[in-house]
Amino acid sequence: MKLEELLKSEVIAAINKLYSANIDASIIKIDKTPPEFEGEFTVVTFPFAKVSKKSPDATAIELGNALLQSSNIILKFNVVKGFLNISFKDAYWIDVLINIPVKNYANLNATGKKIVIEYGGPNTNKPLHLGHVRTMLIGYATANILEAAGNEVHKVNILNDRGIAICKSMVAYLRTGNDKTPQLENIKGDHFVGNYYVEYQKIFEQEVGVLAMEGIATEEAEKKAPIYIETVEMLQKWEAHDPEVLALWEKMNNWVYEGFNETYKKLGVDFEKEYKESDYYLKGKESVIDGLNKNVFFKKEDGSVWVDLTSDGLDQKVLLRADGTSVYITQDMGVAEERYKDFAMDKSIYVVANEQDYHFKVLKLVMQKLGEPYADGIFHLSYGMVDLPEGKMKSREGTVVDADDLIDVMITDAKEFLEASEKKIDIPENEKDNLYRQIGLSALKYFILKVDPKKRILFNPKESIDLHGNTGPFIQYTYARIQSIFRKLDETGFQPKDTTFNTLLSDEKELIVLLDHYPDIIKFAAENYSPAEVANYIYHLAKTFNKFYAGHSITKAESEEKLHLRVAIAYRVANVFRHGLGLLGIECPERM
Numbered sequence: 340m341k342l343e344e345l346l347k348s349e350v351i352a353a354i355n356k357l358y359s360a361n362i363d364a365s366i367i368k369i370d371k372t373p374p375e376f377e378g379e380f381t382v383v384t385f386p387f388a389k390v391s392k393k394s395p396d397a398t399a400i401e402l403g404n405a406l407l408q409s410s411n412i413i414l415k416f417n418v419v420k421g422f423l424n425i426s427f428k429d430a431y432w433i434d435v436l437i438n439i440p441v442k443n444y445a446n447l448n449a450t451g452k453k454i455v456i457e458y459g460g461p462n463t464n465k466p467l468h469l470g471h472v473r474t475m476l477i478g479y480a481t482a483n484i485l486e487a488a489g490n491e492v493h494k495v496n497i498l499n500d501r502g503i504a505i506c507k508s509m510v511a512y513l514r515t516g517n518d519k520t521p522q523l524e525n526i527k528g529d530h531f532v533g534n535y536y537v538e539y540q541k542i543f544e545q546e547v548g549v550l551a552m553e554g555i556a557t558e559e560a561e562k563k564a565p566i567y568i569e570t571v572e573m574l575q576k577w578e579a580h581d582p583e584v585l586a587l588w589e590k591m592n593n594w595v596y597e598g599f600n601e602t603y604k605k606l607g608v609d610f611e612k613e614y615k616e617s618d619y620y621l622k623g624k625e626s627v628i629d630g631l632n633k634n635v636f637f638k639k640e641d642g643s644v645w646v647d648l649t650s651d652g653l654d655q656k657v658l659l660r661a662d663g664t665s666v667y668i669t670q671d672m673g674v675a676e677e678r679y680k681d682f683a684m685d686k687s688i689y690v691v692a693n694e695q696d697y698h699f700k701v702l703k704l705v706m707q708k709l710g711e712p713y714a715d716g717i718f719h720l721s722y723g724m725v726d727l728p729e730g731k732m733k734s735r736e737g738t739v740v741d742a743d744d745l746i747d748v749m750i751t752d753a754k755e756f757l758e759a760s761e762k763k764i765d766i767p768e769n770e771k772d773n774l775y776r777q778i779g780l781s782a783l784k785y786f787i788l789k790v791d792p793k794k795r796i797l798f799n800p801k802e803s804i805d806l807h808g809n810t811g812p813f814i815q816y817t818y819a820r821i822q823s824i825f826r827k828l829d830e831t832g833f834q835p836k837d838t839t840f841n842t843l844l845s846d847e848k849e850l851i852v853l854l855d856h857y858p859d860i861i862k863f864a865a866e867n868y869s870p871a872e873v874a875n876y877i878y879h880l881a882k883t884f885n886k887f888y889a890g891h892s893i894t895k896a897e898s899e900e901k902l903h904l905r906v907a908i909a910y911r912v913a914n915v916f917r918h919g920l921g922l923l924g925i926e927c928p929e930r931m
Contacts, residue, residue, distance in 0.1 A: 342380065342855070343369050345412075346425070350382060353405040360390035371856065377417055378424030379852050385421055395421025429843045432851045436840075436904075439911050444918060445858045447489040455682050456482045456720075458690035459496035459610065463595040464508040465533035467602050467742035469798065470692065473725050476784055476924065477792050478690035479608040480870035481720065483922040488865035493682050496610040497674060500592055501617040506573040508532050509587055510566060511539035521594050527743065529598030532591050542566050578664070605746050607780065607924050614677065616670045623673030624665050626709065627658045635708050648704055656701050671702050679713045686716040688868070693721040693793075720868050723795035725787075740798075749800060750779035753812070756804045765823065766930040777926045778804070778812050785811030788923050789874040809878045811925055817881040818916040819931035821909050824893050828906070840904045846887040850908050853880050857915055861922075870923055877919040884912050 347367050354362050366386045372378035384399040391398040396418055403416035403423050412431040417424045458478020461467055479494070486492040512535045521531040543566050550560035561567065576584040603609060627644055630636040636646050636658060644659040657666060678687060689699055699719035706714035727740065754775040757764055766774055786803035790796045806816045828835075843851070857876070864872035893909060896902035917927050 342427075346380060346382070349406055349410050350402065353402055353409060354387060354390065356409075357401055357405055358387075358390045362387070362390065372424050376419060376424050378426050380425050380427075382423040382425065383421070384423050399423040429841070429848065432843060432848050432855075433840045435855050436851045436907060436911070439854055441910070441914060444911075444914055445861050446487050447858060447862060449491075450489040452686065453491045453493070453682055453684045454485055454686045454688060455493045455495055455678055455684040456485070456688040456690065457495050457497055458482075458608075460499065460691065461599060462504055463498060463500045463532070463592045464504050464536045466527070466529040467599065469725050469727075469740040469742065469745055472606065472742050472745065472783070473722065473787050473796070474690055474692070475603075475606060475608045476787050477720070477722055477870060480784075480788055480873075480923045481688070481690065481868050483924070484861060484864050484870060484873060485868075487861050487918075487922060490865070493612070493684070494610050495678070496613040498596075498613055498615045500615050501577070501588075501620065503570060503574055504536070505588070505592075506570045506577065507539040508536040509584075509591060510570045510573055511535040511542065512591065513587070514538075514542065514566070521598075527598040527601060528594030528596070529602070530741075530743070531598075532595050539566065539570075602742050602746075605743070607926075612681065614674050616674075619673030619677055620665045620670040621673070622676060623669035623671070624659060624663075626672045626676060627669060630658075630705075630709050633709075646701075646705055646708065648701065651704050653697075653700065653704070656705075658705070668698065668702055668705070671698075672705065675702070675706060675713065675717070676711070679711070684713060684716065686718060687713060688718050688720050690720045690722065692724055694724070695719070696721055718868075720792060722792040723790075726795065726797045728797065728799050745783070745800075746780070749783045749804070750775050752800055752804050753779035753782060760806065762806065762931075764931065765819075766928075770930075774928055774931065777928050778815060778931075781811030781815050781920075781925045783811075784923055784925050785814070785874060788870045789878070791869055791871045809875070811920075814877055814881045814916060814920065815925070815928055816931050817884055818913055818920075818927045819929065820888070821884075821913045821916075822929045824909060825906075827894055833902075833906075835906045835910065836903060840900060843904075844891065846890060847904065847908060849883055850880075850887055850912060853883055854908075854911055854915060857919070873919050873922055877916060880912060880915060884909075 346369055347364050350367055351362060351364060354360055368383040368386070370381045370383070372381045382399075382402070384395050384402060387398050387402065388395050391401065393401070399418040399421055403418065403425070406413050406425070407416065412427050414426045414428045416426065456478055458474050459471065460474065461471055482492050482494045512532075515538055516535065519531075521528040524531060526534075543561075543564055546564040546566055547557065547560045550563055551557060555563065573584055577588060627636060630646075631638060631644055636644050638644050639661075641661040642663070643657055643661040645655050645657050647655050649655065656668070658669060658672075659665060675687065678684065691699065696719065699717070699721075703714060703717040703719075706717060754771075757775065757778065764771065764774070782800070782803040786798065786800075787796065789809060803810060804812055806812055860872055860876045864870065891905065893902070893905045896905055920927055
């Protein structure tokens with residue numbers, strides 16, 4: 340039985356004995372004791388004042404004394420303004436330590452729930468950028484945490500591979516590409532195609548400028564620019580299945596997919612399945628027509644199809660344009676239906692920036708009105724945008740941070756930082772490049788994931804690489820320090836064993852209490868879709884271990900009992916680092 344549940348049962352029995360009152364377990368609130376107070380768990384006694392007919396402080400004192408007499412695991416208590424802080428005996432925490440499994444630690448019991456989580460969502464006309472990085476890191480880590488919490492999880496991606504923006508790159512390539520390829524130019528495929536998207540914008544602005552000089556208003560000039568007209572015509576040909584257009588579209592998209600896959604691998608994220616908008620936008624149109632026939636949607640005089648969400652606190656939303664073409668939500672409807680066929684999920688999570696909050700409210704309401712079985716399970720994991728020290732990312736102003744460039748910069752920064760550090764790098768020369776990669780990616784991932792997804796984030800690469808403070812490299816360094824201790828002990832022939840331990844120092848107990856909390860952190864992080872809960876817990880554990888290590892030697896412990904005890908603690912701390920960082924997609928170097 341978990342300690343909280345055991346404590347609840349003992350509180351119920353004590354209240355009954357003290358005041359002849361039967362209380363419901365639901366009114367008992369038990370929290371972890373704040374670090375500034377003595378104790379491990381705190382019972383809130385205000386709800387009991389009604390039956391005790393005494394002040395919360397007096398009630399807490401009476402309850403504390405009763406628990407002290409009835410429980411064989413409680414050592415002492417203190418009362419602070421109606422809060423009963425309880426300390427447990429060393430024997431209890433030693434038993435907790437010994438019973439922490441050394442494998443599959445914190446993987447919770449199966450829930451029986453199926454969850455699909457979508458993250459990524461790139462357009463196939465340009466490379467991935469910092470915004471995509473945050474999307475993928477949050478999605479990948481959240482998927483891992485949900486799986487650790489006992490759910491069946493399926494990771495998927497949506498590729499926005501059709502539409503006017505895609506045709507812009509295609510038209511620019513036809514105009515200026517001269518049959519070049521990424522291979523001939525030695526450029527990643529997504530960067531190669533993205534360059535033509537930029538080229539389109541240059542040509543477009545030039546042509547609009549020429550028309551403006553002829554006295555044509557800007558808005559009209561933008562519609563009359565030859566390259567824009569060519570792009571609209573190309574989109575129409577694509578929708579009419581023109582063979583030449585489709586062949587070019589397929590060739591350029593494949594270049595982009597090859598580039599994306601390289602970036603996914605560098606970043607350490609993956610997907611079980613990828614859905615392409617081009618495969619499902621027609622299926623979405625079928626759903627709209629079906630809803631129209633069932634009078635769930637309505638048609639306006641111009642032939643466009645709408646849904647009325649005014650009774651739901653929103654407004655009317657177009658689902659099909661007057662010319663019968665789909666809008667963005669149409670393809671999401673088609674993909675949602677296909678996913679349910681693939682996975683029969685209980686919950687479908689979309690990791691998308693908060694700029695799309697309205698979109699996903701509409702999607703959920705639309706699918707509910709259609710009576711789809713998966714509609715109630717649609718959940719938008721809305722995250723804040725990413726800013727740079729120089730300001731918001733803006734693609735037209737050239738301040739978008741390319742994902743590949745960002746990864747390379749982080750690895751370079753890690754190398755420069757470590758080479759300039761006063762700490763000796765404890766690895767062979769031929770392993771250093773891999774270490775720089777591990778640390779650079781750790782700095783990037785942890786900096787982003789330690790922030791609650793809902794919050795906007797200011798990303799500063801220089802702040803993320805440090806062997807001190809709340810950073811990924813600091814936790815990696817602590818893990819490597821523990822491995823170094825184990826290597827030194829191995830050299831002496833030491834064989835660890837869980838022997839009989841009698842007493843704990845306060846620092847030793849603090850670490851065991853933290854280790855005991857870890858499964859609860861996983862559960863809480865999963866329930867709140869927040870990798871930040873795991874990240875900040877691991878940092879707290881690393882900080883606590885380093886404080887302990889600064890005051891207490893492991894290899895030169897004062898007794899054999901203490902040596903085995905501290906090794907047992909350090910071993911389990913290292914396991915939690917490896918497990919927790921693994922959930923975040925961060926590797927643990929054995930040496931640093």
